[in-house]
Amino acid sequence: MTKHSRITPAGEPGKKRPSLLERAEETFGKGRLGPAGVPADLPEPPRRGPRPAPSAPASPGKALVPTTPEQREQARIGLAGPYQTIDRARLRAEGLIVPEDPVTGQLEEFRIVKRELLVEARAGAAGPLSRRILVCSPHPGEGKTYIATNLAIAMAAERDIEVVLVDADVVKPSVTRRLGIAGGAGLMDTLADPSIEPESCVIRTDIEGLFVLPAGNASVRDAEYLSSARTGVVLERLTRGAPNRILIFDTPPALAASPAAELAGHVGQAMLVVRADETSRAALEDAQQLLSACADIKLLLNAARYSPSGRRFGDYGLAKG
Numbered sequence: 171m172t173k174h175s176r177i178t179p180a181g182e183p184g185k186k187r188p189s190l191l192e193r194a195e196e197t198f199g200k201g202r203l204g205p206a207g208v209p210a211d212l213p214e215p216p217r218r219g220p221r222p223a224p225s226a227p228a229s230p231g232k233a234l235v236p237t238t239p240e241q242r243e244q245a246r247i248g249l250a251g252p253y254q255t256i257d258r259a260r261l262r263a264e265g266l267i268v269p270e271d272p273v274t275g276q277l278e279e280f281r282i283v284k285r286e287l288l289v290e291a292r293a294g295a296a297g298p299l300s301r302r303i304l305v306c307s308p309h310p311g312e313g314k315t316y317i318a319t320n321l322a323i324a325m326a327a328e329r330d331i332e333v334v335l336v337d338a339d340v341v342k343p344s345v346t347r348r349l350g351i352a353g354g355a356g357l358m359d360t361l362a363d364p365s366i367e368p369e370s371c372v373i374r375t376d377i378e379g380l381f382v383l384p385a386g387n388a389s390v391r392d393a394e395y396l397s398s399a400r401t402g403v404v405l406e407r408l409t410r411g412a413p414n415r416i417l418i419f420d421t422p423p424a425l426a427a428s429p430a431a432e433l434a435g436h437v438g439q440a441m442l443v444v445r446a447d448e449t450s451r452a453a454l455e456d457a458q459q460l461l462s463a464c465a466d467i468k469l470l471l472n473a474a475r476y477s478p479s480g481r482r483f484g485d486y487g488l489a490k491g
Contacts, residue, residue: 246411249334249372249381256375257350264348265316267323269377280324283470288325290439290466291416298409299438302417304464306430308457310423312445313472315344318420321441325416326379332415334372334381334408338429340392341422343385351375356386360404361395368404383408396432405436424457435463442467446474 261268267277291301305318322335336357337345346353351373360368373382395401409415419437421430434440440461444454454469461467 247369247407249332249369249374249408251370251372251374251381252354253374254351254376256377256380260348260350264319266348267320269323269327276320277324280320284321284324286468287321287439287441288328288331296438296465298406299436301409301413301415302405302419302437302439304419304421304430304433304437304440304461305443306421306440306457306461307423307443307445308425308449308453310342310426312423312443312449314423314443315339315348315420317441317443317470317472318418319345319348322380322418323377325418326377328379330414332379332381332412334383334415334417336383336417336419337385338419338421338433340385340388340429341427345382345420346373346384349375349382351382353384354386356384357404358386358388358392358395360386361398361400362387362389362391364400368408372408393428393432396429401432401436424460425453431460431463434461437464438466440464440467441470443470443472445472 258268258270262271265276267280287303290296291303294300303321305314305321307314319335322333325331326333335345337343338357339345340358343353354373355366355371357368357371360366360371368383371383371386373384375382389395405417408417417437419433421433424430424442442454442457442461458467
C-alpha cells in the first residue's frame with residue numbers, strides 16, 4: 171500500500187503559513203486597507219453614461235423571438251386562422267364524439283384505435299411523417315370521414331397533443347359541415363397560391379387541441395396541385411417546430427379519386443377503412459396498392475358486429491361516408 175504523508179508548505183519548518191489576509195496586509199502595508207479590506211487609494215473609476223433600462227422579461231410560456239436563420243427555420247409556427255365554436259348538437263346528430271358527454275363504448279373504441287397510432291407517432295420511426303395520418307377507404311360510404319373526425323376529436327383529448335384535421339376530400343368535402351362550422355380558404359388554396367400561408371387557413375376550435383383545415387376552393391387542377399412540390403412545403407410548414415402536432419387527413423375513396431394516392435407519399439401512417447360484410451377483398455387489395463407509397467398501412471373494420479374473440483371492436487354505429 172502506498173504510504174501517504176502530509177505535504178509541508180514552503181517556508182520555515184514548523185512555522186504556520188500566513189493567511190491570505192495576512193499576506194495582503196504585508197504586501198500593501200499597514201493602514202492602506204480601508205473599510206471591508208478595500209485599498210484606500212484605488213483610482214477613481216471612469217465615468218460612464220446612464221445604465222440602459224433592462225429589457226422586459228419574456229412572458230411565461232412565450233418563446234423568445236428567433237434571431238439566427240437556423241432558429242427562424244425551426245421556429246414553431248402557430249396556427250393563426252379564425253376561431254369557431256363547434257356545434258355540439260350537430261356532433262350528436264352525426265353520431266360523433268362529444269367531448270363533454272359521458273364516456274361511451276364508442277369513445278372507448280376510438281381510444282383503443284388512437285393509442286396504436288399515437289405510439290407510432292411518438293416513436294417517430296418514420297420521422298416527422300409518423301405524425302401525419304391518412305384516413306381512406308376503397309369506396310364511398312364505408313365511413314372514412316366518420317372515422318377521421320372521431321379519431322381527431324379523440325386524439326385532441328390528449329393533454330400534450332394538437333390535432334389538425336385536414337379535409338383533403340376535395341371532391342366531396344364534408345368535415346366542416348359535420349362539425350357545424352363555416353368553411354373557407356383551405357388546403358387547395360394554399361397549394362394553388364404560394365402567397366397564402368397554410369397556418370392562416372387553419373380554424374381554431376373551442377375543443378381544446380382540435381384544429382381544422384378545410385378543403386378550400388376546388389379547381390380542375392387539384393390533382394396536379396397535390397402532386398406538386400408545394401404539397402410537401404405546405405405540410406412541413408403545418409408541423410414545423412411542433413413535435414406534438416398531428417395531422418389527420420380525410421381523403422376521397424382511393425378507388426374513386428387520386429388525392430389519397432398522391433398524399434400517401436407525404437404521410438407515415440395510413441388507415442384503410444373498410445365496411446364489414448360489404449368491401450370485397452379485390453377492392454381492399456387495389457386500395458392498398460394505391461396507398462403503397464406509405465410504408466405503414468393499417469386496416470380498420472368499420473360497423474363490425476362480430477369478432478372471433480367476442481369483442482365488438484369497431485362497432486361505431488351508423489357510418490356516414
